[in-house]
Each structure stands twice: as C-alpha cells, then as structure tokens.
Amino acid sequence: MTEHDVILDVQNVSIAYDTDNGPFLAVDDVSFTIRRGETFGLAGESGSGKSTIANAVLGLLAGGEITSGRILFEGTDVSTLAGEELRNFRWKSVAMVFQSAMNALNPVMTIGDQIVDVFTTHTDLSRREAKVKAAELLTLVGIDPKRVSAFPHQLSGGMRQRAVIATALALNPALLIMDEPTTALDVVVQQEIIQEIQDLQEKLGFAILFITHDLSLMVEVTQKLGVMRKGELLEMGPSHEVYRNPQHPYTKQLIAAFPPVSRTTAPRGGSTGRSTKTESEAVISVRGLYKAFRQGGPFSRTENVAVNDVNFDLHKGEILALVGESGSGKSTVARILARLETPSAGSILLEGTDVLQTEPKRASRRYRGAVQMVFQDPFGSLNPSHRIRHFLERAVTIHSGRKSRADMDAILSELLTSVELDGTFLDRYPHELSGGQRQRISLARALAAEPRVILADEPTSMLDVSVRMGVLQLMKKLRDNRGISILYITHDLASARFIADNTIVMLRGSFVEGGASAAVMDDPVHPYTQLLVSAAPDPERTSRYEKDERAKTRATISDLIANRTPTAWVKAVRTSADLDRTQISADHWVATSDLSATQTPSGAHT
Known part of the structure; x- marks a missing residue:
C-alpha cells in the first residue's frame, strides 16, 4: 500500500468531552487507515467511540475536541479546516449517512428538493439542472424518479434510507461514512440497501467507513475491521480473519452475541426443537x-x-x-x-x-x-x-x-x-x-x-x-x-x-x-x-x-x-x-x- 492509496489516516487520535466532572476520554489513542475504494468497519457497543471518530472526521464534535493525534484526509489535517473550506469538505470530500433516515431528512421538504439544495449550495447548477440530477440520483439508488416530489413520511423506511444515500452521493465524495445505516430496517431491506451501496461503490469508486454493532453484517460488508470498546481499538485486521480467529475476549463476545442462522454454523446450546407436544x-x-x-x-x-x-x-x-x-x-x-x-x-x-x-x-x-x-x-x-x-x-x-x-x-x-x-x-x-x-x-x-x-x-x-x-x-x-x-x-x-x-x-x-x-x-x-x-x-x-x-x-x-x-x-x-x-x-x-x-x-x- 502506497501513501497515495490512503484516503483517510487516523493517527493516534484521542478525543475528550467537557463534562461537569471534568474531561471524559471518549476515544483513546486510536489509529487506522482507509484506502481508496476500500470498506473499513468499526464495530462495538454503544459508547465505544465509533460515532465520535466519525463526527471528528467531519468536524462535528459538539463539546469535544481532539486532544492528541491527528486525522488526515488525503494528507490534509481535518482539524485545520474552517468556514467555507470545511463546508465544501463535508459534501465534496466526505459525506455521511446517519442511522435514522427519518431524522436525517427534513419532514417539510420533498426528497427531491433536499437533493437539489445540495447541488445549488455547492455547485453552479441551476435549480432546473439540479432537479434533473436529483432524479438521476434517485434512479441510481433504486427509487422511481417519479417519487422526487414525495415527502419523507410518504416513503418506506428502506426508501428513506436510499434517499439519504442519494443525498450523500450527490457531489461524488471520495469517502462515505455510514453510521449504523441499516439498524432500523428489516432484514430483507437491509440486505438490498447494502448490496445497492456495494454496487454504487464499484461504479463510483468511493471508500466507506462502515459503523455498526452487528459484527456478522460487518464481516459480510467490509474488507478490514476494527473492534472498539470504551474508546479503545482492541483488535483490527482483515474482516474474515478477525471473525474466524478472534484474539481479544471482547471480540469473541461480540461474535457470540450474533448466532448465525445457517445449519453449518449454528451455535452449540441453541434450540433443539422440542416440538413433540400433546x-x-x-x-x-x-x-x-x-x-x-x-x-x-x-x-x-x-x-x-x-x-x-x-x-x-x-x-x-x-x-x-x-x-x-x-x-x-x-x-x-x-x-x-x-x-x-x-x-x-x-x-x-x-x-x-x-x-x-x-x-x-x-x-x-x-x-x-x-x-x-x-x-x-x-x-x-x-x-x-x-x-x-x-x-x-x-x-x-x-x-x-x-x-x-x-x-x-x-x-x-x-x-x-x-x-x-x-x-x-x-x-x-x-x-x-x-x-x-x-x-x-x-x-x-x-x-x-x-x-x-x-x-x-x-x-x-x-x-x-x-x-x-x-x-x-x-x-x-x-x-x-x-x-x-x-x-x-x-x-x-x-x-x-x-x-x-x-x-x-x-x-x-x-x-x-x-x-x-x-x-x-x-x-x-x-x-x-x-x-x-x-x-x-x-x-x-x-x-x-x-x-x-x-x-x-x-x-x-x-x-x-x-x-x-x-x-x-x-x-x-x-x-x-x-x-x-x-x-x-x-x-x-x-x-x-x-x-x-x-x-x-x-x-x-x-
């Protein structure tokens, strides 16, 4: 891997929040890299620091600050960005798909208008040209372009999440951060959304930072992953190697928390099917x-x-x-x-x-x-x-x-x-x-x-x-x-x-x-x-x-x-x-x- 291949370089980063009881260390000396076109995952339970790192990449640390280390995007320290430069960075270089699509979308604006706003704010496109682009993006993520005038509450959960993805991809960012993007979705819709993202990634070439608590899903989606707990990165490596041969006890606990469905990997101690009843x-x-x-x-x-x-x-x-x-x-x-x-x-x-x-x-x-x-x-x-x-x-x-x-x-x-x-x-x-x-x-x-x-x-x-x-x-x-x-x-x-x-x-x-x-x-x-x-x-x-x-x-x-x-x-x-x-x-x-x-x-x- 050459230095030119690395799009995101997190170097010994620690992040603390100000509280009434003094500084709280949310992230402690975390380091990892993401290459162009790669999907890297961060797994862990609530409070492990996963989302804090994602927010730090985008400069969204409300009440917190990077106390040591640095985050480099294509060689630029993101903490030095401010004003118009930071605003353009958040859409053109890095975009984020949040956990709750209903909360991420403005309920009083159509999904088409919300995508159009991205284009008119960050590009020289006219509103008519932006509407054409919005329809193209909706088609790209599997939504009928006729739904461009629909409000968020008129869409299913899966369609709302697709609309959020379309908005995030509007300016063709090099890195897409996905923070629990499928948590609120049914399993079938989840699989379809994930495959849609993978298809788009192959077509457009962006890298992904994928954040989830579901290690089984992460292994299926990512090439490399890291496991976090209480702000520390406990284990990291190729996804299938970590899953098949976990080293840290907490990684083993996470894997055990998601027993697979399939016959060949069903866990010991599972149901034996006591179905003989009168x-x-x-x-x-x-x-x-x-x-x-x-x-x-x-x-x-x-x-x-x-x-x-x-x-x-x-x-x-x-x-x-x-x-x-x-x-x-x-x-x-x-x-x-x-x-x-x-x-x-x-x-x-x-x-x-x-x-x-x-x-x-x-x-x-x-x-x-x-x-x-x-x-x-x-x-x-x-x-x-x-x-x-x-x-x-x-x-x-x-x-x-x-x-x-x-x-x-x-x-x-x-x-x-x-x-x-x-x-x-x-x-x-x-x-x-x-x-x-x-x-x-x-x-x-x-x-x-x-x-x-x-x-x-x-x-x-x-x-x-x-x-x-x-x-x-x-x-x-x-x-x-x-x-x-x-x-x-x-x-x-x-x-x-x-x-x-x-x-x-x-x-x-x-x-x-x-x-x-x-x-x-x-x-x-x-x-x-x-x-x-x-x-x-x-x-x-x-x-x-x-x-x-x-x-x-x-x-x-x-x-x-x-x-x-x-x-x-x-x-x-x-x-x-x-x-x-x-x-x-x-x-x-x-x-x-x-x-x-x-x-x-x-x-x-x-």
Whole structure:
C-alpha cells in the first residue's frame, strides 16, 4: 500500500468531552487507515467511540475536541479546516449517512428538493439542472424518479434510507461514512440497501467507513475491521480473519452475541426443537384470531387487516417464536394475547377456558397474572420517577396481596436472584441501570405475578450486543427452572433459532410456515421464509443475491398476499391449530393456501 492509496489516516487520535466532572476520554489513542475504494468497519457497543471518530472526521464534535493525534484526509489535517473550506469538505470530500433516515431528512421538504439544495449550495447548477440530477440520483439508488416530489413520511423506511444515500452521493465524495445505516430496517431491506451501496461503490469508486454493532453484517460488508470498546481499538485486521480467529475476549463476545442462522454454523446450546407436544399440554390456544383496524373518515373508511385467521397452541414449557418483517402482525398478536387490543373475531383459550367469552370487556386479574408481557423498550416500560423496589412490590401486591416487610423483602430478593441481580438494585432508579439490567428488572416484574406465559415482544432489539445473549440465556433458564411458556416476538431469525423450540413465520397477518426452529431455518419451503433466511447476515456468504430472482420472489409473495381473503369474518369453531396446514415432515408445516407457490416434498400431506 502506497501513501497515495490512503484516503483517510487516523493517527493516534484521542478525543475528550467537557463534562461537569471534568474531561471524559471518549476515544483513546486510536489509529487506522482507509484506502481508496476500500470498506473499513468499526464495530462495538454503544459508547465505544465509533460515532465520535466519525463526527471528528467531519468536524462535528459538539463539546469535544481532539486532544492528541491527528486525522488526515488525503494528507490534509481535518482539524485545520474552517468556514467555507470545511463546508465544501463535508459534501465534496466526505459525506455521511446517519442511522435514522427519518431524522436525517427534513419532514417539510420533498426528497427531491433536499437533493437539489445540495447541488445549488455547492455547485453552479441551476435549480432546473439540479432537479434533473436529483432524479438521476434517485434512479441510481433504486427509487422511481417519479417519487422526487414525495415527502419523507410518504416513503418506506428502506426508501428513506436510499434517499439519504442519494443525498450523500450527490457531489461524488471520495469517502462515505455510514453510521449504523441499516439498524432500523428489516432484514430483507437491509440486505438490498447494502448490496445497492456495494454496487454504487464499484461504479463510483468511493471508500466507506462502515459503523455498526452487528459484527456478522460487518464481516459480510467490509474488507478490514476494527473492534472498539470504551474508546479503545482492541483488535483490527482483515474482516474474515478477525471473525474466524478472534484474539481479544471482547471480540469473541461480540461474535457470540450474533448466532448465525445457517445449519453449518449454528451455535452449540441453541434450540433443539422440542416440538413433540400433546393437546393436553396447551397453556394457551388461539383459534380463528382476526383483527382489522379501521382507517379514514365516515365517507372513506377502510379496514387494514393486521391479523387474519391465526391459529396456534403454546404448550407448557415451550418457547415459540413469531418471526416476520415490520407490519407482519407479530406484535398485534402479542398485544391481543395481553388483552391490550380487542380482536375483531376469534377465541383465546387459557387452559381450555375461552377468556373472550368469560371476560369480554376487560381481562380479569387471574388472566393478567397468568399472562405477562415484557416490552421492547425496557426504559420506556419503567416509570423513571420510581425506584426498582416500587415496581416489584406493586406487582407482588397486586397479584399476591399485601405482605409483611420481612416476607416482601424475601420475595423481592428471590425475584432479583432469579434474573441474576442482587438486592442493591432495589433502591436504584431506572436511569441508573444499563439496558440489560432494565430488561432483567422487566422480567422480574413479570415473574412477580407467577405467570404461566410470558409474551416477550422484541425483548433484546434495543439492547447492546454485549448483553443480548445474556438476556436470551436468562429467558431459557427461566423456562427450564419454572416451566414458563414464552411467546418470543422477533424479526431476527438467528435469535429465534437460538432460543425457540418452534418458530412460526408471519406474513401480512397470516401464518405461512412453522415447525421446529431448526427445520424451518434449515429447509424453508415457503418463498417468504426462503427470502428471510437468505437475507439474514451471514459472514460466510460468498455471493450476492440475483436481483432478477429477488424480483421474481417478491412478485410471487405479492401474488400470494393479493389472492388471500379474510377468512375469519365469522368466528370459526376450531378444535386444532393444524387446520389449513400441510405437513412437510413431522415437525414442519406450510400454509395450505400457499402450497402452489412452494417446493414441497412429494410426501407432504394436509
């Protein structure tokens, strides 16, 4: 590598922020280089210093400063840039794609106008010429140029992120910084965005600084990577070498936090697929569940079907995963089971009793005690004005009655021990806990009711990678020790395979495939399941998806959705969850209505 090849040279950089308690060292003596056309990654959990380095490259360190070392871009120290020179540097030399596309785009301007502003501000192009360029850029990133007049809220999450990328590439920068660019996207959209970026990189030749907490995704995308923690660069090297032979314990921890989906690399200790159950073991049975949300005014009212004829059994001691993209209806099913939403039709049987018949308006305390929910955001589900003791004592009192101080202290101690915390946490406030600790408190609060079922709605999606696996292991431990049944809602197939005995795939309100988790992941037969599995990050993947084949798959899925009719307008009486299913094997089924679009073995039967 020659000196001329290096486009970004970070030399022994330390960065500190001014705080009330004195300087805080956010980055400590970090060095790395990026060559022209290369993709270099920085991985690590929140607070590791990744984004601080990216902001330092662009001169965006609000309240912070480089205390030692220097950052050279094409030989120029970026800290010496100011005024008009710095403004031109930020767009013409280096551009950034931020994590949240909705926040990065102006909500009151069309996406076309936002791209046009870049051209009119930094070039001599007229507004008419800039509009032509904006349409060309949108085409380049896979957006119909007719959407140039669309506002950000009128675009999907994936299209908004593409618009941000188009804006960043407007002046053809030599370096593109991507700070968690796909975190908020579904796995299929994430894969398509990443491949779009790689295609653009091959065409335009820019280098990329790719920042993410997902090491599996990073290995697939980058040529070299560095692993950061608490401001230090712990390990660096060629991406596949670091993944296959990590040296630092923290790198090994990051890799373990993202168990892969594939059969050959599935981790030890993952789900074994405990799918042999009997009808008598069902704790909750759902039959003909249907939910439609009404939209529009009195003269233009429409109905959006969120859940369409859903049937399943959750057995004692079973962990059942519901997987699918955003909008598939997973969380709506969980909220209906938690009695936070009222279904339009269907039955929910708790140990044989139809609770929608016996408790039609409001769930009884008995039901709420038996079925507890753990929410996605552990901070949002805990009142910041109360100490941890308040949440646990209140749950115990509601479901078990008042206790003496000695008895209550013993119960709280047992609850904290069950989630692997100690008594010192009782007098802390939620903001004094880490994300993982807050989620453990949420689990302890649910356990205070002595539930038979826990509904876990994306319980690890907002946690740092270093604590995700611990929470998943804890949930399995609670199942094993207490016999609790868990409905695990997620968009992450890898975590579903790791924790769940059985998995059901959900598409636009309907179940399309299910069975033992290993069987569903290893041998998917429904085109939608195949799409999800193929899009999951895989460090060992050597080839990209074919766009024509992807388009055909999406067309097939769209046809299946279009031909589907709401089947539960009239409440159906069902005795088994296996109706409308074709068995692929003893522990694997596919929706009979979609059978024509699947490649099923000849022995499949309904």
